[in-house]
Amino acid sequence: MKIYSEEHEIFRSSLKKFIENEMEPNIEEWEKNRQIPRSLWKKLGQQGYLCPWVDEQYGGSGASFEYSAIFIEEFAKANIGMGIAGQSEIMVPYIVSYGTEEQKAKWLPGCTSGDLIMAVAMTEPNTGSDLKAVRTTAVKDGDHYIINGQKTFITNAISADVVFVVCKTNTEDDSLSNAFSLISVDDGTPGFVKGNKLNKMGMHMEDTGELFFDNCRVPTSNILGQEGKGFQYLMDKLQRERLYCVIWGQSMAERMLSEGIKYAKSREAFGQPIGTFQHNAFKIAEMATEVELGRTFTDSLITDYIQGKDIVQRVSMAKWWIAEMANRIGYQAVQLHGGYGFMEEYPIARFYRDVRAQTIYGGTSEIMKMIISRTLGF
Numbered sequence: 001m002k003i004y005s006e007e008h009e010i011f012r013s014s015l016k017k018f019i020e021n022e023m024e025p026n027i028e029e030w031e032k033n034r035q036i037p038r039s040l041w042k043k044l045g046q047q048g049y050l051c052p053w054v055d056e057q058y059g060g061s062g063a064s065f066e067y068s069a070i071f072i073e074e075f076a077k078a079n080i081g082m083g084i085a086g087q088s089e090i091m092v093p094y095i096v097s098y099g100t101e102e103q104k105a106k107w108l109p110g111c112t113s114g115d116l117i118m119a120v121a122m123t124e125p126n127t128g129s130d131l132k133a134v135r136t137t138a139v140k141d142g143d144h145y146i147i148n149g150q151k152t153f154i155t156n157a158i159s160a161d162v163v164f165v166v167c168k169t170n171t172e173d174d175s176l177s178n179a180f181s182l183i184s185v186d187d188g189t190p191g192f193v194k195g196n197k198l199n200k201m202g203m204h205m206e207d208t209g210e211l212f213f214d215n216c217r218v219p220t221s222n223i224l225g226q227e228g229k230g231f232q233y234l235m236d237k238l239q240r241e242r243l244y245c246v247i248w249g250q251s252m253a254e255r256m257l258s259e260g261i262k263y264a265k266s267r268e269a270f271g272q273p274i275g276t277f278q279h280n281a282f283k284i285a286e287m288a289t290e291v292e293l294g295r296t297f298t299d300s301l302i303t304d305y306i307q308g309k310d311i312v313q314r315v316s317m318a319k320w321w322i323a324e325m326a327n328r329i330g331y332q333a334v335q336l337h338g339g340y341g342f343m344e345e346y347p348i349a350r351f352y353r354d355v356r357a358q359t360i361y362g363g364t365s366e367i368m369k370m371i372i373s374r375t376l377g378f
């Protein structure tokens with residue numbers, strides 16, 4: 001299965017150079033600062049890497065999904081900028097699909113140039129998997145909504161200029177098809193307060209935080225799409241989000257495998273490279289097989305997505321299996337490194353920490369299995 005043409009590969013190699021020169025040398029500093037600077041967003045925007053699929057009239061290149069897949073793959077192989085790639089591939093699609101012309105003109109140019117940072121806020125302290133239990137409300141008051149509630153674990157939360165907040169707009173009818181809406185809130189709106197940046201076990205350079213809404217008034221024109229249809233929009237866009245997670249997890253697994261192989265060839269014990277002990281060679285063979293299976297699955301999903309096929313069942317399968325597989329690869333790759341695998345100077349330590357979140361965000365492995373079993377009639 002060949003997805004990428006020569007032109008795609010040219011794009012990949014220039015992006016790779018950018019990552020090598022402008023991003024990888026800063027990993028330590030960004031991890032320490034718990035933040036990727038805004039200047040990186042702008043540099044990426046200047047080079048045309050952000051939202052390449054968005055129409056040219058808004059600053060994109062109108063590029064096909066292959067370019068998005070390459071963008072996600074290369075960021076994930078470096079394990080940098082999950083929030084940046086996430087904005088391009090998870091958040092901006094909401095605006096393109098459901099925004100009015102006015103909203104598109106207001107937000108998209110900033111997303112493609114890197115001047116605007118966005119977040120999508122679904123999760124709350126009391127609910128993540130069960131979106132029906134969302135408590136944040138947006139009550140209409142003339143031509144405004146008054147938002148009250150709290151969100152947590154939100155990617156890009158602290159730096160966000162605009163947040164799309166999942167709110168309950170219909171407190172009487174709490175059916176998923178009518179109760180929820182997506183409403184944008186600009187940074188600086190009275191009643192909108194950003195909480196602390198959360199102290200995570202990994203993904204240290206990623207900005208993940210809490211958001212509070214206390215009688216926060218926003219114009220009714222801030223609604224994205226139709227009132228009450230938010231859940232439908234989420235269900236639609238979560239497929240692309242899960243494909244993003246699949247590509248990200250698979251690419252991390254590939255990088256971790258290559259780090260494991262590289263180390264197993266260079267490290268000697270008992271007078272021979274550690275990879276030549278049969279146990280380790282077999283482990284590597286198993287890892288390579290799992291990674292190959294994941295790649296085949298990922299590429300077939302990318303192809304299906306490009307062809308406009310319904311991917312709900314298969315993307316849910318891939319989301320849990322690849323996330324769990326990537327965790328197994330991370331575990332084994334650390335083991336191959338021995339004590340050095342536990343040291344920050346080797347990239348595998350950071351990858352091992354960060355890959356853990358793969359089975360959780362974008363829908364947990366258990367929720368993916370629930371979706372799959374439903375598609376099978378259970």
Ligand SMILES: Cc1cc2nc3c(=O)[nH]c(=O)nc-3n(C[C@H](O)[C@H](O)[C@H](O)COP(=O)(O)OP(=O)(O)OC[C@H]3O[C@@H](n4cnc5c(N)ncnc54)[C@H](O)[C@@H]3O)c2cc1C
Binds near residue numbers: 153
């Ligand atoms: C790094 C990171 C970034 C994130 N970014 C965002 C973001 O940008 N926006 C956003 O809105 N959210 C974000 N999240 C939140 C993420 O989507 C949620 O953490 C996730 O959906 C799980 O929700 P929860 O944490 O409330 O866990 P819970 O829903 O409380 O689940 C706890 C455990 O119970 C299991 N469980 C729940 N229900 C069932 C069931 N029916 N059957 C079997 N098991 C079940 C879960 O699988 C899990 O193992 C992020 C999370 C992380 C870690």
